Structures are given as C-alpha cells and as structure tokens.
Amino acid sequence: MFLKSMWDFKNLQSLDLNQNCVFDSPFETESIKEACMFEKCDKKAPDPQRRLHKNLNCNDNEKIVPVSTSEDQTQMLFVDAFLQNNRLDHVTQLMGYHPNYLEMFLRTQQYLLRGDGPLPFHYRHYIAIMAASRHQCAYLIHLHEQEFILQGGDQEWLKGPAYIPTKLRKLQEVNKILAHRPWLFNKTHIEGLRKEAWSVSELVQAIVIMAHFHALSSFVFGCGIKNEPDHHGGFTYRPHSPTENSNDSDYTSDCSSDSNSEPEVGIEILMERMKKLKESQEEEPTEEERRKRFEKVETQSAELTKPGKKPSVKAEIVKYCQDEDFNYIDFTKRGCTDEAPTFRANEYSWDDHGFSIANRLYSEIGNLLDEKFSMAYNLTYYTMGEVIDVDTSAFRRAIWYYIHCLYGIMHDDYDYGQVNQLLERNLKAYIKTVTCYPERLTKKDYDNVMKEFKHSEKVHVNLMLLEARLQGELLYALRGVMQYMT
Numbered sequence: 001m002f003l004k005s006m007w008d009f010k011n012l013q014s015l016d017l018n019q020n021c022v023f024d025s026p027f028e029t030e031s032i033k034e035a036c037m038f039e040k041c042d043k044k045a046p047d048p049q050r051r052l053h054k055n056l057n058c059n060d061n062e063k064i065v066p067v068s069t070s071e072d073q074t075q076m077l078f079v080d081a082f083l084q085n086n087r088l089d090h091v092t093q094l095m096g097y098h099p100n101y102l103e104m105f106l107r108t109q110q111y112l113l114r115g116d117g118p119l120p121f122h123y124r125h126y127i128a129i130m131a132a133s134r135h136q137c138a139y140l141i142h143l144h145e146q147e148f149i150l151q152g153g154d155q156e157w158l159k160g161p162a163y164i165p166t167k168l169r170k171l172q173e174v175n176k177i178l179a180h181r182p183w184l185f186n187k188t189h190i191e192g193l194r195k196e197a198w199s200v201s202e203l204v205q206a207i208v209i210m211a212h213f214h215a216l217s218s219f220v221f222g223c224g225i226k227n228e229p230d231h232h233g234g235f236t237y238r239p240h241s242p243t244e245n246s247n248d249s250d251y252t253s254d255c256s257s258d259s260n261s262e263p264e265v266g267i268e269i270l271m272e273r274m275k276k277l278k279e280s281q282e283e284e285p286t287e288e289e290r291r292k293r294f295e296k297v298e299t300q301s302a303e304l305t306k307p308g309k310k311p312s313v314k315a316e317i318v319k320y321c322q323d324e325d326f327n328y329i330d331f332t333k334r335g336c337t338d339e340a341p342t343f344r345a346n347e348y349s350w351d352d353h354g355f356s357i358a359n360r361l362y363s364e365i366g367n368l369l370d371e372k373f374s375m376a377y378n379l380t381y382y383t384m385g386e387v388i389d390v391d392t393s394a395f396r397r398a399i400w401y402y403i404h405c406l407y408g409i410m411h412d413d414y415d416y417g418q419v420n421q422l423l424e425r426n427l428k429a430y431i432k433t434v435t436c437y438p439e440r441l442t443k444k445d446y447d448n449v450m451k452e453f454k455h456s457e458k459v460h461v462n463l464m465l466l467e468a469r470l471q472g473e474l475l476y477a478l479r480g481v482m483q484y485m486t
Contacts, residue, residue: 065096122153131213160319221438
C-alpha cells in the first residue's frame with residue numbers, strides 16, 4: 001500500500017482502531033488501515049491475519065520501533081523515510097533503534113537510488129533486484145520490483161534476465177562473484193563490461209548498488225525482517241482460530257547443526273576479558289605473530305560446520321539469479337593462492353584508496369559511505385545487556401575484523417588473537433552465517449547467541465555485520481577498478 005502525503009502519515013498514528021481487527025504486525029497502524037479498507041468492502045470476510053515468518057526474532061510487535069515512537073529524532077527520520085519512499089518499511093523501523101545510524105543509512109540509500117549518477121533510475125532498482133536474488137531475499141526483491149515499475153521500468157524485465165538488455169545481463173557474473181567470492185574480482189571483469197558499453201562511472205555506481213543490497217540482505221535475514229503488508233505472504237485473509245499459529249511455513253525449520261554450539265560465557269565474563277585486554281602489559285606481537293594469529297582465525301573459521309541445507313529457490317527468485325549453486329567457499333579453501341592472495345589492508349585500504357576512487361568516479365558516494373562506515377564502527381551506548389558504563393570497543397573491533405577475515409582481508413595493525421578471546425564459537429558461527437549464507441539462518445541460530453544482550457544490541461551487531469561486509473566487498477571491487485585504470 002502506498003500513501004502519498006504527510007496527512008496520510010499522520011493518519012497512521014490517529015486511526016480509530018475500534019474495528020475489531022486483530023493483527024500481529026510491527027507496522028500496526030498501516031496494517032489495520034489496510035485491513036479495515038477490505039472490511040468495509042466485505043463485512044462477511046474472515047478476520048484478517050498478519051502472516052508472520054518464523055525465521056527469527058520479529059514475531060512480536062515490540063521488536064520493531066512503532067510508527068508512533070515518542071523519540072523525536074526517530075520520528076522525524078520515519079517521516080523522512082515515508083516521504084521518500086511512500087511507505088515506512090520494516091528495515092527502517094528496525095534501524096530506528098539506532099537513529100544516528102539510520103540517518104546515515106537513509107541518506108546513502110536515497111542517493112544511490114534517487115540521487116545524481118549516470119545510471120537511469122529503473123536500472124538502479126533492477127540491479128538491486130539482481131543483487132538481492134543472490135541471497136534469495138524475497139523481501140528486498142518485492143520492494144524493488146514495485147519501485148522498478150514506479151520508475152517507468154518495463155514490466156517484461158521482471159520475467160527474468162532473458163528479457164533485459166544485454167548490457168544489464170552482463171552484470172550477472174560480477175554480481176555473483178561480488179556476492180559470494182569477491183576475492184575473484186579483478187580488472188578483467190571491468191574490461192569485459194567496458195566492451196558492453198559500460199562506462200567506468202556507470203560500473204562503479206552499479207558495483208556500489210550491488211554491494212549495498214548484498215549486505216542489506218544479510219541484515220534482513222540476520223534480524224528476521226518480515227514481508228511488508230502488501231507483499232506476497234505479508235498480508236492474507238484466513239479463517240480465525242484461537243489456537244492457530246500464524247508463523248509462515250517458509251521459515252519453520254529450526255534445523256541447525258549443534259556442532260558449532262558451546263555454552264555461552266555470558267556478559268560478565270566477556271566484560272572481564274575485555275578489561276584484561278585493555279590492561280594487558282604484553283608486548284605488541286611481531287608482524288609474523290600477527291600473521292600466524294590471522295591464519296589461525298581463518299583456519300578455525302573454515303572448521304565451523306556449514307549451516308543447514310540451502311532453502312529451495314522459489315521461481316519468483318530464481319528467475320533473476322544466474323548460477324544459483326555458486327556460493328561462498330572458505331577463503332582458506334579457495335584453491336590457487338597466487339591468484340587470490342590474502343588482501344593486505346595496509347596495501348589497499350578504504351581510507352587511503354577506496355574512499356578516493358569511489359568519490360572520483362561516483363561523486364559524493366565516498367563521503368556518504370565513509371560516514372556510514374564510521375558510524376557503524378564507532379557506535380556505542382556504553383552498555384552491554386543491563387550493565388552500563390562499558391567500553392565495548394574491543395568487542396566491536398573483533399566483530400568487524402572477523403568479518404573481513406572471512407573474506408581474506410588482513411589488517412596488519414590488529415591483533416587477531418583478540419577475536420578468539422572475545423568471540424566464542426557459536427557467535428562466530430552466527431556471524432559467518434549472516435555474512436556468507438544469510439538465507440540459511442534459522443531462529444535457533446539467532447536465539448543461541450548473545451542471549452543476555454538487549455534486542456536493540458543484537459540489531460546493533462547486525463548493523464556492524466552489514467557495514468563490515470559492505471566495506472570488505474567494496475575493497476575488492478574498487479581495487480579491481482583501480483587496477484583497470486592504472
């Protein structure tokens with residue numbers, strides 16, 4: 001459902017809810033308004049039921065920040081998002097727990113999809129669809145199918161790649177590589193696309209859009225975000241039953257390997273470990289020792305049991321996805337190390353290289369991304385669970401650099417021994433699944449980690465996963481662009 005004015009947004013908060021309509025929806029007022037429109041048309045219709053995904057955590061209304069939040073900053077951001085998108089989507093509401101980050105996210109996504117840039121607007125949304133299809137993210141696919149049409153896109157294109165221009169179709173190879181094995185990306189991919197009438201600036205914009213939606217797919221699955229009310233499976237009429245569980249059968253499997261599980265140490269022990277690291281008087285490890293610790297973390301990551309069976313790909317998704325069996329493999333098992341050596345961040349970093357080439361070829365995007373990366377990396381409320389005045393910087397760094405390690409990126413100034421001290425095995429498994437196989441995540445995986453953390457803190461962790469993955473993917477992609485240009 002699309003609402004077209006500020007008046008409509010205010011109406012979401014002032015509806016007469018005395019309609020005898022019952023929902024289990026985070027977007028309560030919009031769902032009720034939509035349902036009551038149907039009810040007025042057919043008084044004999046069954047009670048409307050909001051169909052829920054069982055995949056993760058968002059099965060309760062309080063899990064997503066409500067439309068009528070009392071936080072002024074969040075409320076204004078919700079208004080901005082609504083006016084930009086003609087809807088207030090669940091991603092925005094969940095990020096509403098962290099309004100400073102949400103502001104950066106909305107600004108960047110708005111620029112990517114509607115701001116200056118060489119690609120036509122409908123191309124941008126189709127590229128978003130292609131990117132989301134790599135992780136079977138129906139939520140994002142549905143959102144951008146609608147936006148694609150609203151931007152004047154040809155409905156025939158939504159039948160699949162056979163119906164789109166060759167220029168777009170040639171992006172499929174780059175899309176799958178960046179989504180799953182970005183270390184394989186190099187200047188030859190740029191050369192191939194240049195032959196298909198892609199300018200370098202167009203390619204950089206397309207690459208940033210793809211990377212953005214690959215990473216956003218991880219966030220959607222990592223937080224268990226449900227379909228919007230107007231999406232397939234998001235809103236349905238069914239006979240009312242007091243005992244009926246409204247969880248969607250698409251995500252009923254809680255199957256997950258227990259081999260990655262171990263007793264969680266709890267917040268107090270984690271805080272003690274962080275304190276010891278901060279007070280430690282040990283000598284700085286040598287460069288050789290840092291490398292060995294990095295390789296140890298890499299090897300241990302490869303030993304984590306692969307998450308459960310990949311869900312079968314639905315026809316509505318597979319039509320966009322070329323070579324759907326192409327997936328992430330552990331960097332240590334990549335084969336020829338000469339072709340894909342460990343990425344040394346001291347040789348090519350975001351601050352010194354990626355930022356400038358992004359800004360040079362796609363004006364302003366480097367600044368926007370840089371602010372967003374910095375916000376996600378440094379964001380803290382100095383809390384952990386119910387404990388206040390906590391310095392969480394070591395824990396946050398361990399998460400960020402562990403994600404980069406999954407993609408073979410080594411930061412020479414970081415001691416990877418801290419990863420094993422601060423991230424226990426089941427949390428590593430969760431991070432790896434969200435980052436590399438988000439479509440395989442289960443409710444059990446989510447519930448088994450960070451049990452003493454607040455819900456907003458779990459969302460915070462998933463924001464770091466989103467941004468660290470995005471930065472890692474862009475490092476490989478922009479290095480390939482630089483190699484092509486030099």
